[in-house]
Amino acid sequence: MNYQEALPLITKKIAEISYPKQPKELYEPMIYLLSMKGKRIRPIFTLMACRLFQENIKCAIDVALAWEIFHNFTLMHDDIIDNAFLRRGQSTVHTKWNKTIALLAGDSMLILAYKYIAKSPLQYRDILLHLFSSIAAKVCEGQAYDMLLENRLDVRKKEYLELVRLKTATLLSACLYSGAIVGGASGQDAKFLQDFGINLGIAFQIQDDxxxxxxxxSFGKEIGSDIFSNRRTYLLINALNICDEMERKELLFWLNEKEQKEEKITAIISLYDKMEIKKKTCRTIESYYRRALFSLKKVNVEEEKKVDLVELTKELMNRTS
Amino acid sequence: MNYQEALPLITKKIAEISYPKQPKELYEPMIYLLSMKGKRIRPIFTLMACRLFQENIKCAIDVALAWEIFHNFTLMHDDIIDNAFLRRGQSTVHTKWNKTIALLAGDSMLILAYKYIAKSPLQYRDILLHLFSSIAAKVCEGQAYDMLLENRLDVRKKEYLELVRLKTATLLSACLYSGAIVGGASGQDAKFLQDFGINLGIAFQIQDDxxxxxxxxSFGKEIGSDIFSNRRTYLLINALNICDEMERKELLFWLNEKEQKEEKITAIISLYDKMEIKKKTCRTIESYYRRALFSLKKVNVEEEKKVDLVELTKELMNRTS
Incomplete structure (x- = not known):
């Protein structure tokens, strides 16, 4: 099952989720967010991981949905925290409705995700329930770290990577791990897929940065919005770590600039260029990507079965937006 | 096991919950809120319901803690929604820290509650997991209804009761039901305890109003704060439902008053007195309380075993703050 087959399946399953009719002010925002066009990478990774070990992926669908719903729960609450106006080019829930609604609908989505975990195959339910809670807790920790790093200028690469591991990579890796588990994988193979996911998740996040x-x-995202908002990206942290005294002065000057958007973005990009941040970042992404593929290689399954997963990964690594 | 024995047990178990050390900005608020002195009625009801059916209540402790943690999760997010400054006489989490922290620590508490459900006895875990998700979803619905009724003047008693059922009574009833289940009660007895909880929960909420x-x-609560904030209480809804035209005009006048606090509270109380709202409300509370006791009576267990539950209920019904 390749990505082109998996995407409509997940889209269909998401459309089939049944919600109580009332109060519609609580359930409409959930439907609204979950129906937005997205890549659905997380649930598709779950299905693909399952598929490595068995033909019939039916057993993985509820778990796959749980991850997608969970991911959307984090988006709903993140958008409140960041006071974001747009999500995938559309109004965020708290903008279209209000913050109370976004808060409660987010809570309800987390509960809905648990309902899907509770529908997973009985023999794996316990292990999946533990996994789910442990990953969910880590993602919240990641969010909290994110807030804590926000105004610091001395963030180390190690801290950034720990943050990315908590916020992004563990979730991706759990999607793969759980798919393998319900597919009947050995503990070792599931572990290799988990490593694949961790490294891939880190590569993805740095690439996002x-x-x-x-x-x-394109894709509803402006260029340089992270720069303007001083987000602690891999690029900025790298730049702050390797700059000389003059470059540091210039960087700090622009970090303090809150008004001149275009000028700030242009100036910081030219600093990045001078410091060869792009080249350095690409090298790091490449290195995590290679580590990911190395872990996938170790999964004890014929290589041809891995083609869909490899293809999807490659495509995601080559995206330009 | 009476209330005086149960309270220190629950307090001890809450103090023994282990949290990750980092990030402390996420876990300290959880510990702060959970350590506040409270009546701990929900977990104690779980223990007492279990005790009706077996001597050893060890099997009910994790479930009891799950309900208390869940309850505190709702308080954490409620306080954000209501922009409340005080909780049990102390600063709310979002006041002491900030709203992002309160949001994330709330999310983490919901996840922690699920972790405790996942520790419940294996043979009942599935049923408890389903129960927990279903109750949690209902409580969120209740919160949403609460928001929706906020500015309406035409709230019917039926809507108010539905709200109370969702926001308060189902949780209390689930605490009792789950305790009975892990205690090995028959389906019928568990159901009777559930009915006991629903009616008691409604009685409690109206009494709170x-x-x-x-x-x-005393108890850190001002008199008349619901009146000043126009909260749709049983008293207000009742008054709006039975008032004559003159009384309605006066009520609406004071509902529109946002500044003169003392005058507003005094005026509305005197309207309540004129309409005999207190007497009518007491009668309703009494009626739900009687229905609750009637359900408890039907539980197929010697009456002497029910003494602790009856005593606690009576004490709660006689509280004056």
Missing amino acids: MLDVYGNS | MLDVYGNS
């Missing part, structure tokens, strides 16, 4: 600066401005 | 007006001003 890079696309904010060096990506296409 | 009444104590805002006719209670003692």
Whole structure:
């Protein structure tokens, strides 16, 4: 099952989720957010991981949905925290409705995700329930770290990577791990897929950081918005770590600039260029990507079965927005 | 096991919950809120319901803790929604820290509650997991209804009761039901305890509404704060439902008053007195309380075993703040 087959399946399953009719002010925002066009990478990874070990992926669908719903729960609450106006080019829930609604609908989505975990195959339910709670707790920790790093200028690469591991990579890796588990994988193979996911997740996040600066401005995302908001990206942390005294002065000057958006973005990009941040970042992404593929290689399954997973990964690594 | 024995046990178990050390900005608020002195009625009801059916209540402790943690999760997010400054006489989490922290620590508490459900006895875990998710979803629905009724003047008693059922009574009833289940109760007895909880929960909430007006001003709560904030209480809804045209005009006048606090509270209380709202409310509370006791009576267990539950209920019904 390749990505082109998996995407409509997940889309269909999401559309089939049944919600109570009332209060519609609580359930409409959930439907609204979950129906937005997205890549659905997380549930598709779950299905693909399952597929490595068995033909019939039916047993993985509820778990896959749980991850997608959970991911959307984090988006709903993140958008409140960041006071974001747009999500995938559309109004965020708290903008379209209000913050109370977004808070409660988010809570309800987390509960809905648990309902799907509770529908997973009985023999794996316990292990999946533990996994789910442990990952969910880590993602919240990641969010909290994110807030804590926000105004610090001395963030170390190690801290950034720990944050990315908690916020992004563990979730991706759990999607793969749980798919393998319900597919009947050995503990060792599931573990290899978990490692694959961790490294891939880190590669993705750093790439996300890079696309904010060096990506296409399609897909509803402006170029340089991370720069303007001083987000602690891999690029900024790298720049702050390797700059000389003059460059540091210039960087700090622009970090303090809150008004001149275009000028700030242009100036910081030219600093990045001078410091060869793009090249360095690409090298790091490449290295995590290679580590990911190395872990996938170790999964004890014929290589041809891995083609869909490899293809999807490659495509995601080559995206430009 | 009576209330005086149960309270220190629950307090001890809450103090023994282990949290990750980092990030402390996420876990300290959880510990802060959970350590506040409270009546701990929900977990104690779980233990007492279990005790009706077996001597050893060890099997009920994790479930009891799950309900208390869940309850505190709702308080954490409620306080954000209501922009409340005080909780049990102390600063709310979002006041002491900030709203992002309160949001994330709330999310983490919901996840922690699920972790405790996942520790419940294996043979009942599935049923408890389903129960927990279903109750949690209902409580969120209740919160949403609460928001929706906020500015309406035409709230019917039926809507108010539905709200109370969702926001308060189902949780209390689930605490009792789950305790009975892990204690090995028959389906029928568990159901009777559930009915006991629903009716008791409604009685409690209406009583809460009444104590805002006719209670003692101790326990960190001001008299009349519901009146000043126009909260749709049983008293207000009742008054709006039975008032004549003159009384309605006066009520609406004071509902529109946002500044003169003392005058507003005094005026509305005197309207309540004129309409005999207190007497009518007491009668309703009494009726739900009687229905609750009637359900408890039907539980197929010697009456002497029910003494602790009856005593606690009686004490709660006689509270003045």
